[in-house]
Amino acid sequence: MNHAYKEPLIVQEVAPRDGLQIEKQWVETGDKIALIDGLSACGFTRIEAGSFVSPKAIPALRDGDAVFNAIRREAGVIYVALVPNVKGAERALAARADELNLVMSASQTHNRANMRMSCESSLAGFGDVVRLVEGAASKVSLNATVATAFGCPFEGRIDEDRVVSIVRSYREMGIAGITLADTTGMANPRQVARLVTRVLADVPAADLTLHFHNTRGLGLANVLAAYDAGARRFDAALGGLGGCPFAPGASGNICTEDLVNMCEEMGIPTGIDLQKLIALSRTLPALVGHEVSGQVAKAGRNCDLHPVPEYVRAI
Ligand code: COA
Ligand code: ZN
Numbered sequence: 001m002n003h004a005y006k007e008p009l010i011v012q013e014v015a016p017r018d019g020l021q022i023e024k025q026w027v028e029t030g031d032k033i034a035l036i037d038g039l040s041a042c043g044f045t046r047i048e049a050g051s052f053v054s055p056k057a058i059p060a061l062r063d064g065d066a067v068f069n070a071i072r073r074e075a076g077v078i079y080v081a082l083v084p085n086v087k088g089a090e091r092a093l094a095a096r097a098d099e100l101n102l103v104m105s106a107s108q109t110h111n112r113a114n115m116r117m118s119c120e121s122s123l124a125g126f127g128d129v130v131r132l133v134e135g136a137a138s139k140v141s142l143n144a145t146v147a148t149a150f151g152c153p154f155e156g157r158i159d160e161d162r163v164v165s166i167v168r169s170y171r172e173m174g175i176a177g178i179t180l181a182d183t184t185g186m187a188n189p190r191q192v193a194r195l196v197t198r199v200l201a202d203v204p205a206a207d208l209t210l211h212f213h214n215t216r217g218l219g220l221a222n223v224l225a226a227y228d229a230g231a232r233r234f235d236a237a238l239g240g241l242g243g244c245p246f247a248p249g250a251s252g253n254i255c256t257e258d259l260v261n262m263c264e265e266m267g268i269p270t271g272i273d274l275q276k277l278i279a280l281s282r283t284l285p286a287l288v289g290h291e292v293s294g295q296v297a298k299a300g301r302n303c304d305l306h307p308v309p310e311y312v313r314a315i
Contacts, residue, residue, distance in 0.1 A: 008269045010233045011256060012046035012209060013039050016067075017082055018253050019241030021051065021058050025289040029063045033070050035287065038280045039238065040074035043272040048101065048235070051082035052091040057116075058245065068095035080143070084115055084122075089129040093136055100133065102126050102144040102175070106163050107152035110183070114147070114246040123169060130174050143177030144170040145211065150195070151186025153248050164198055171203065178203050179235070182222065184247050185215025189225035196229040211235040212254045213242065214293070219254035220262055227268070234259065238277070239284040239292035255294035257281050261301060274301060 016036050020027055027035075036049050049071060055062035068081065081097035083089045092100050104122035105111040111119050126144060133140050148155075149163045167178050180199065192210070199208060210226045210233070212219045223234055240255030257277045263270045274296075281297040 005266055005268050009263050011270055012235045013044045013256055014048040014235045015238040015241050017048040017051050019237040020060050022243040022245050023060055023288050029066050031287055032067050036071045040077055042276045046078045048080040052088035053084050065095050085125045086128045089132050099141040099143055103147055105147040106158045107148040107155045109154040110148045110152050142175045144175045145179040145181050147181045148183045149180040150182040153184045160195055167199055177207050179209040179211050181211035182213055183244050184250050185213040187222050189221045192222045192225040193229045196226045196231050200230050205230055205232045209233040214254050215251045239281045240294040252293050257296045258294055261296040
């Protein structure tokens with residue numbers, strides 16, 4: 001028995017952002033708000049509720065301002081906004097986001113595809129965002145993501161030293177929260193254990209989030225490898241929605257209810273109500289117009305037993 005399995009695993013729900021950003025069917029503002037309010041009732045402490053990026057880049061989330069202004073703010077829940085630049089940060093502050101999540105890729109090519117700028121320009125912009133937040137009237141926390149940290153769909157392998165040094169630059173700029181993102185599901189468990197161990201030498205576990213996509217079926221294996229290496233915070237999306245529209249071949253985040261189910265079965269506390277989560281996940285196909293990849297919402301929990309058929313009773 002691994003006693004570390006008693007330590008809570010913190011799930012940040014990202015379906016309203018990563019999940020919806022790639023959907024072709026427009027999701028009405030009211031439906032986005034209802035989804036976030038539904039998630040707020042499931043026990044999450046962190047929800048990435050939208051992004052403040054160019055509406056031309058991500059039309060699906062162009063109503064971020066209206067969404068953030070209307071969601072029910074559940075006590076104890078941090079509502080995070082993804083921002084790419086100062087303009088996004090100004091919009092997010094005006095919409096009362098609790099935390100800003102800045103994103104830059106370890107891969108220059110993916111950063112140019114996604115953010116239309118070099119990594120150096122992204123970092124310079126982050127400096128401006130840090131100064132903006134430091135001068136803000138209310139307290140807002142900062143997180144920065146290293147996208148394509150485990151591999152890039154254009155460049156392939158990403159040098160681990162480069163990821164470690166980007167993390168150090170973020171922290172030196174005064175950004176406390178760090179996310180390592182596997183944008184197109186290229187990570188494997190051994191690689192994850194190695195990189196998480198290295199990054200945890202510089203960053204406390206309470207500040208480090210792992211963001212996995214299940215593109216090649218390794219999502220939950222990577223979660224366990226990261227957890228065993230000491231990581232405690234993970235992004236996941238309801239139904240397994242998600243993906244970066246500027247990363248060829250991208251597909252869904254690890255599925256929140258599948259992750260919570262695994263944790264429950266293993267005795268790892270998450271504080272999340274799995275039954276409510278499954279009920280909410282079952283509303284997704286109607287919302288996005290297609291089946292979703294999550295498995296537990298289809299199969300039910302282990303404890304959701306079936307009636308014994310008549311022919312079996314007779315034997
Ligand atoms: N929010 C709203 N509008 C924004 C904006 C933001 N955060 N940042 C820029 N814009 C607007 C500008 O005002 C300008 O508008 P105009 O054409 O009406 O004058 C237009 O977008 C272009 O601005 P520019 O600074 O030249 O941006 P760009 O075209 O070089 O694109 C980004 C740079 C970063 C804004 C864009 O690539 C982007 O939003 N990327 C995010 C992609 C994403 O969310 N990916 C998935 C999550 S990782
Ligand atoms: Zn993602």
